[in-house]
Amino acid sequence: MNSSRNCNEAACGGLGQTRQRRGVAIVWLLACIPVAIVALQLVLEIGWLHRTRSELQVAVDSAVLAGARVWGSSSPDAGGDSALIRTAAKLAAQETLSAHRLSGTAALLGVASNDGPAQVNNNLACPGTILLGDYVSGVFSAGAVPPIADRRACRCSVTVTVSSPFGFGSRTVSATSTASWDSVAVRAKLVTVSSSSCL
Amino acid sequence: MFSPRKATTQNRESHRVGVCVLELIIVVPIVMMFLLAVVTFGLILSESTQVLQAANIGAQQASVQARSSASSLLPQVVTAVDSQFAAAGFSVSDSNRQVIVESSTIDSSIASAGPGLYSPADALAIPADSVRVTVAVRLGVMSEDFMATYGFSIANGYAFYRVVKKYNGPSI
Numbered sequence: 001m002n003s004s005r006n007c008n009e010a011a012c013g014g015l016g017q018t019r020q021r022r023g024v025a026i027v028w029l030l031a032c033i034p035v036a037i038v039a040l041q042l043v044l045e046i047g048w049l050h051r052t053r054s055e056l057q058v059a060v061d062s063a064v065l066a067g068a069r070v071w072g073s074s075s076p077d078a079g080g081d082s083a084l085i086r087t088a089a090k091l092a093a094q095e096t097l098s099a100h101r102l103s104g105t106a107a108l109l110g111v112a113s114n115d116g117p118a119q120v121n122n123n124l125a126c127p128g129t130i131l132l133g134d135y136v137s138g139v140f141s142a143g144a145v146p147p148i149a150d151r152r153a154c155r156c157s158v159t160v161t162v163s164s165p166f167g168f169g170s171r172t173v174s175a176t177s178t179a180s181w182d183s184v185a186v187r188a189k190l191v192t193v194s195s196s197s198c199l
Numbered sequence: 200m201f202s203p204r205k206a207t208t209q210n211r212e213s214h215r216v217g218v219c220v221l222e223l224i225i226v227v228p229i230v231m232m233f234l235l236a237v238v239t240f241g242l243i244l245s246e247s248t249q250v251l252q253a254a255n256i257g258a259q260q261a262s263v264q265a266r267s268s269a270s271s272l273l274p275q276v277v278t279a280v281d282s283q284f285a286a287a288g289f290s291v292s293d294s295n296r297q298v299i300v301e302s303s304t305i306d307s308s309i310a311s312a313g314p315g316l317y318s319p320a321d322a323l324a325i326p327a328d329s330v331r332v333t334v335a336v337r338l339g340v341m342s343e344d345f346m347a348t349y350g351f352s353i354a355n356g357y358a359f360y361r362v363v364k365k366y367n368g369p370s371i
Binding site for chain 1: 325363
């Protein structure tokens with residue numbers, strides 16, 4: 001007795017049903033192709049979003065470094081702190097950000113400079129896209145005037161809506177970064193913020 | 200001993216096995232194509248992320264140097280970019296990697312190292328007192344070209360990134 005035949009017949013209910021199994025794999029394949037295509041699109045979408053966010057983060061990092069550089073390096077020898085310098089710092093951050101482009105999307109990184117020369121630290125609105133403020137020990141305060149140049153910081157938060165190239169509609173990508181002036185190294189540096197406020 | 204019933208059953212068995220093999224032959228390449236597409240995209244994503252990081256490191260290196268023309272900045276930027284690739288475990292040769300440095304710190308200049316993979320003609324305007332570093336790497340150099348089996352080779356494509364940094368060097 002062929003044990004394989006017995007097993008097949010027992011498992012499949014006899015030769016009649018075994019014959020019906022011919023072509024079953026093709027049917028399953030046809031049924032699974034749409035699911036596989038959607039799964040593939042999802043994988044591509046997640047990867048694309050990850051890459052887009054990395055690009056946005058690099059652009060925002062560059063922008064805050066530019067803002068902190070202009071604001072921080074103005075003191076004490078280059079004219080000190082003034083509304084004019086703060087406007088220039090915000091403009092530098094804005095220009096640097098808009099000089100980047102997210103590949104794979106048509107989105108341009110044009111944001112408002114949020115400049116209000118009559119406001120504290122020139123912050124027209126808080127929360128806002130580009131903020132200047134006081135940074136000390138991981139705390140960023142947009143409403144506090146930095147007592148020394150080393151505590152001058154620029155913070156930028158950007159949210160961009162991009163169209164998915166894989167047919168999943170629009171997606172929102174965000175990035176935030178903060179940089180402060182380091183008078184010892186004589187350059188702006190990226191810093192980690194644990195708490196941010198408008199006060 | 201010969202038995203007609205047994206011979207018929209054996210024919211059915213062998214025919215069923217043949218159908219299974221035929222189905223396998225049809226299904227496996229399609230399933231493999233999906234799998235390789237996912238793997239290839241993952242490798243391209245990894246490669247492009249490394250290119251972005253290399254461009255970022257290169258721009259960072261250029262921005263902290265004293266104000267100078269692009270040709271003066273280029274050797275240090277190339278060293279920083281290659282070091283970044285090496286640290287990430289990627290072996291990128293000069294013939295597959297292009298580095299473009301543009302500087303507006305003391306003049307408006309541009310310098311390039313490597314083959315002409317990418318032309319920065321469509322780039323956005325570079326802000327004043329800034330540097331822009333573009334890194335382009337041929338795809339398939341840092342990762343396997345799995346989809347070439349199916350006629351979708353990535354060998355002629357390339358990944359590139361541009362990063363702009365404002366001058367952040369000595370206050371001279």
